[in-house]
Amino acid sequence: MTTRDFIQDRIDSLENRDVLLEVQNLKTYYPVRGGFFKRTIGHVKAVDDVSFTIRKGETLGLVGESGCGKSTTGRTILRLLKPTDGQILFEGKEITKISGAKLQKARRDFQMVFQDPYASLNPTQMVGDIIAEPILNYEKRNKKELEQEIKSLLSKVGLPEAAYYKYAHEFSGGQRQRIGIARALALNPKLIVADEPVSALDVSVQSQVLNLLKELQIEFDLTYLFIAHDLSVVKHMSDRIGVMYLGNLVEVASNRDLYKEPLHPYTQALISAIPEPNTAIKKERIVLEGDVPSPQNPPTGCPFHTRCPMAMEVCSKEKPPLKEVRPGHHVACVLY
Amino acid sequence: MSAKNTSFTQTPLLQVENLQTGFKIDGDFFNAVEGVSFEVKRKQIVGVVGESGCGKSVMSLSIMQLLPTGIGKIRGGEVKFEGENISKLSDKKMNNIRGKDISMIFQEPMTSLNPVFTIGYQIEEVILNHEKISKKEARLRSVSLLKSVGIPRADKIVDEYPHQLSGGMRQRVMIAMAIACQPKLLIADEPTTALDVTVQAQILDLLKGIQEANDMAIILITHDLGVVAEICDEVLVMYAGKIVEKATVDELFNNPKHPYTDLLMKAIPRMDEDVEVLATIDGLVPSVMNMPEVGCRFANRCPSAMPECLTVTPRLGEVAAHHEAACLLYDESWPEGTKPYREGASMA
Amino acid sequence: MLKYTIKRLLGTIPMLILISIVVFSLAKLMPGDSLSGEIDPLNTNPEYIEEMREKLGYNEPLPVQYFNWITGFVQGDFGKSTKYKTDVFDIIMEKVPNTLLLGVISLIITYILAFSMGMYSGRRPYTIGDNAIAGINYIMLAIPSFVAAVVAIYFFSFHLNWFPFGGSVDILIEKGSFEYYLSKLHHVLLPALVLGAMGTASYTQFLRNDIIENSRKDFVRTARAKGTPIRKIYNVHILRNSIIPLVTFLGFDFAALIGGAIITESIFTYPGIGMLFLDSVTSRDYPTLMALTMLLSFLTLAGNLIADLLYGVVDPRIRLD
Amino acid sequence: MKKNKSLLWLFALILVLSAFLAACGGDDSGSSSDDADKKEETETETEAEGTTEGEPQAGGTLVYGIDAPPEGLFSSAFYGIATDFEVIDLYDEPLITYNENLEPIPNVASWETEDNKVFTFTFKEGVKWHNGEELTVNDWLFALETIANKDYDGPRYTNVQTIEGAEAFRNGEADTISGIEVVSDYEIKITFDQARVNNLTNLWVYALPESVMGDVPVAEMSGSEWVRSTPIGIGPFKIENIVAGESVELSKNEDYWNGDVNLDKIVVRVIDNSSVVGALQNGDVDMLSLQPVSGPEVEPLENVEIITYPGLSYYYVGFKLGKFDNDSQTIVEENPKYQDKQLRQAMMYALNRQEWVDAFFFGYANVVNAPVPSSHWNAADNSELNTYEYDPEKAKTLLDEAGYVDQNGDGFREDPNGDEFIVKFSHYATGNPTFESRAQAITQYFEEVGLQSELEMVEVNLYYDMIEKDDPAIETFFGGWGTGADPDPSGLWKADQLWNYPRYNNPEADKLLDDALDIEVVGTDQAKRAELYIEWQKIVNEDLPMLYIAELEEIVALNNRVGGVEYDVSGQNNPAEWFVTE
């Protein structure tokens, strides 16, 4: 079976599975404080009305440039941040507003893999303890058994069992990321949000981690929300891809559709901007003008209209909704 | 840009010969760059690729003699600029070259600019360092430089501070600063790594444009093979302080010879093709402190390694036209009959 | 900036009110009934005492008393010193110039010493010179100020006879003449040296470490890449950055110095706010005590404000609005 | 004739108190209580103990040291701290002064009386204030009316209280004091509310310059510039310049009424105790009063001479025997703990007072056996008193007899009921570390005879508050009193007096004190008065409501270049006679 067939196969099979996560009109604003009493004087609209679903066993990639709100989306879904508005349904259950012990309990099912392999591991904890902690937060366990379990988990993510007794500072970035993955796996979660899991890694190590994530997905039937700024990495990892710009989801499509036929001007620019390690390909590049506007003060209408090469008058007035223009291909642009 | 220039047409702009740069760790020096030789011709864009810690940044700093004082030191070899050895120059003499003949831009445009001085001041400084002109003239030059690197409202921006600009704008300021004295060589050390992909595209376009307009040579240091493929003429691949492969850009991407280069290319997810499993390179780069004395430094990670790789140090040798690699697989001086077979040199 | 200043000044008001409540409560809690000072202690006639209590408003409920006190205070009526029998305001103003002079001179001394030593050390870290400076600094940091002061008087005033051992000015010199100011300076120098030297150590080390840290920053590499001479890099690029935290210390020092001056002034019998304060504590001069405490709290707040404003001035990254 | 600063004793008592209450500031060594004791100027019949040699010569500047910052109340009517008075004493002088026998003698004013009730005073003519105005009786009247004014905030009212009509004036019932009658510019008649032996010595005898202060409302006087920055007087020096809290410059009064003034200038400056020795050694100060502790250090200095003269203050250990009721001005309650006279006597025998005095006062103090300084004319001779020589054995015997024996074998005596008996001894605390050790030493003496003792160091301001209010926490306490020119101890000892801190209540003793002042009984016969006082001293010597410890000597250090300075029990001589040699 060729890789291409494999992917097609996968996409087909996924369509029959249940929706694991449904996000509706999610908004997450950060208050901007100022003055003596630190009053709220404005909001950073980090995530501004985002909706999507993830099916069980699927990988949804979220891609966008820095500050587009993709990480905030991931963290809000895990309820590490408080959503300002909207709904998050996990296995059909509302988790948007729960808090305290209830939230803590719910967190068992969704875990996160973090970006920075150096900052995401507590340097004062032994690796074994780092991985055991999530389990011990939920269950009382026999120490010996637990140790065995964690050691097998370590070997699953490609680390020697001896790593159990070591500290994070003794590992390289790639190995640390494996520890982070092991921690996320420890609770046997249903959803893993991987927030730029390889952006801090070197190319050769990056490929190891990406391969590992893929292997684990199949082994544990994991569902991923895969967040990255690198479109080629996202493409490699995801079944479907969402493109974010300034807190908005501007395009959602299957992996192949998106690359073959990007519809949104921003997606087009993004794809064309990626330098290919292939001198045979000479792309015509769409170079965008200017910078991303501040999310504290986003433009009216379509968030992209200030830089869009195809902007029309209507773009500055109305924010186009995300709509399905082809089967499985959603885009938020007046052109369609 | 003078008559002198023409008389040197045959000489490469920059020649680096057997450069060795050491770093002091716990009182001892260890070479982070070990015997690197290459040259840069006028108007040429040379890319240097390699993963972090491979010595590419150290090499570029060595050329500029910007190694941290007391910690980093050039321990051997020569750096010839327009035929003149500049690796032994005093700091004062070197200052006449830095910013004027050779200039440099860095990865982090935020931290590379002094936060407490205006953009204008920082550009004027480089001009005033090398040219005897009035402050007023220097300021006018700064504004036009800013315009030339595509900064809108340049006359306002000169009076602003770095933190008021976006990352892309800051990198443009850095470029303006670097080209202020029309250098013959620009060393760009990961100039787009900290930038978003759309901004990276802008900056790469800008660099290319400037290179063409100013007849400037560029050494572009990056870990991103895509960037290299985009704008470079020639590529050096570094691993563990050494150059393992050197080729023109087309040659390298179409026909990678060194197993390291080969694996590196296969490890990257590509937009243009779907691969289910990426190539990986197992193991780790050996530490600077216990680098093998002899043998290939990639040997312990190399899927095509032979026992000899641990004992024979490969030399950079021509493997094709405009293509050199340092690997025993291609070493012509290898005794006849014992030449190792080369299956597995490239992974399936 | 102006708007910010005004906003911050307004912001200090609730703080000052809170402090004034604390100060008032403390004064009420002081042993011996805070009113006793104002009543002639010799007249034990209960009617007289009652009359005085009434007259001075001590029979009012506490909130009313507080209100009376604070309204007077706001209008510059700090009350009458029970010891000096005159307006507290006048007494404080009498001493303020001396303390101010002491503070300013010692600050200057601190900054001069710290800058010269810190810049030297920062540029040549881990050399003999740097280590020597660090050694001196550690010792200066370790010697308690009062020990230093006592020894300084003993040595410089009595042994070498270089400096006067007390007072703020030679009374025989005509007021306002050049010699008069010289004499003031002569008197303030030794206490200022002691006070100033005490602060030097931490400043020096701070500056040194900041210079070392800044010298490793990317912008230094950029400056070098531009061909900027190393001397200029240190004196302009690095120093300008390292000054920022130091300058803001100035604001905090402002208030801290006066607190620190309590010890120094009392040992050097240098008549300033510090001595007045000690005096008002021991002699139960409540109006003076309260006014001084309020004043010093206010100075602390003002110092913080100045620090923040200075930050805005010296660091372009901080915009105050 | 000596111009003494004798007036001081009239308020010595006040001074001690106010000094204790208020003067402890400024000087962080906190030795103000010592200062207060020491500053009480003294007088006796004895000759001056120290004079300096050399030929008087004109000119020069003398530096006069004071050991605490002046408060700046440079007016006789308003000052509250001894250092202020030291300055006043240089530029102003009283109308009547005292000789070395502490007898009043005319200075600017002379007087006549027949019945000790009505006095006629005559002023010298041509005496001028520093501003050129002539001194008249109106200035004195002004002073008396100021002090009697209800707005007056100084501590001197007791010195005019006895004038007829003063009370009514103060209450606002009269516009003038009826007992004062101005006869002419130079003659004034004062009538007291009753005839007393000590009416004159009690009277306020400083004038205030009406010409400059007349317009100032009394309530504002103490804060006025005439008190604080430009005071004037009639003394040999006038104030030139004041640097608040640190120094005062005085210059020669060319128009001084009483002879020539030698010195051109006197600079008064504050010398902190810790700097005294160094300052004297370097010649930074020519003249200052010393604390006993400095004596041994200053003595070896070659350029400095030490003068001592008898002081008028004494230290004691008091017992709280009762409780004072402020409203009725009587002692209302008895405290049983120390009622047993034998116990008190035993405690007296237990004290090695001589050793204690030598250790803590370096020979500048003497043991006393009664509460009258020995330099007073009415002091009882030790031969007439029980001297309670140190005798621990006798103390033990007395305690045994009184029933204070060790019943539980812990080494300490229990009281006759068999209950635990602890001598709770209080001492005031300032920054001065010797206070703790001298107090500790006293408790050790008690412990040596088997009386368990506890020392409590109480912050000085609180201390006198507690004693005055008969706080139950104070059982036995350390104290010091300064007395004045008037040897009458009534104010400190009679049962109706607030300052009778031990609450000693002995009608027999009170009667003796009343008699000694009663003109009907003693007339003007000093010997007869002395007899009564000695009788009284015998009683209190026997009763021991307090354990008398020691009286202090006053110590003055003088630079050798200073001449013309004399001291006796009444204090320093006229500063006009001082001179310096170069």
Next chain:
Amino acid sequence: MASSTTLTQQKKPERSLSPWQIARKKFLKNKLAMISSVFIIIVTLLSIAAPFLAQYLSPLPDIAKVNIGSMNIPPNSEHILGTDKSGRDVLTRLFYGGRISLLVGFSATLMVIVLGTIVGSIAGFFGGLVDNILMRFTDLVLTFPFLVFVIVLNTILYGIVDGLWVLIIVIGILSWGGVARLVRSKVLAEKENEYIMAALSIGCSPFKVIVKHLLPNVASTIIVQATLIFASMIVVESALSYLGFGVPQATPSWGIMLSSANEPDVLQGKPWIWMPPALILTLTILSINFIGEGLKDALNPKSLR
């Protein structure tokens, strides 16, 4: 350079060193800090053992007792450092003084650190309104002029609470503000690290996150700060005692001993009374500062991360 993090993989013992153990190793290698530690330990031990040692040190072991017969004796064979103005043996008193000075310093430091850490970590971790209220309160406390309030409070509490605990409590109440601010800023910085978010995401309660994840990682800062505070608390005690606002007079602290230098006869004439406490005070503070520096080096977060 950058590669140094990826290097050390060759041979590792089964159970490796925790960051704390690494810090300890580094600290043990620091000569100056070790000498200082030894000095402080000796001083502490001698101070603790003072009552036991007293009988061997001098013929006058009871430091509470005034010995009129043996006042102001210069150093000799019987009294190695002489006796003071109360006839008390200076050496014995010096050891007893260490008890008080170190106790005050230690207790006040403990109080300051505990209060400051609680307030700072809660404010920093929860942020928002909690942070706002706590920090305004901290500002208020920080605004009190320290020495002024110590003196006033000490005067108020004089009779109420007994002995040196007044001083400890007063200093403690007034000094935690700086620590709270420091801890808060450290917590804020540390909170940015993803491991805190990771801890929350694996189901740790906020309390657990603070105690198990945040505090161990800001502990190095707190420990270093604690040593510096310890030194300054000893100075504060001695300065206040010197001024007469510190521990009760009869308590033999170093500050009280030093205050005798203020007497006219002692400074010049009897240096053996004030010099030993001055010297030991200076050396103690010097040592503590060196230890602080050593800890700072050893606990450098770079070695932890």
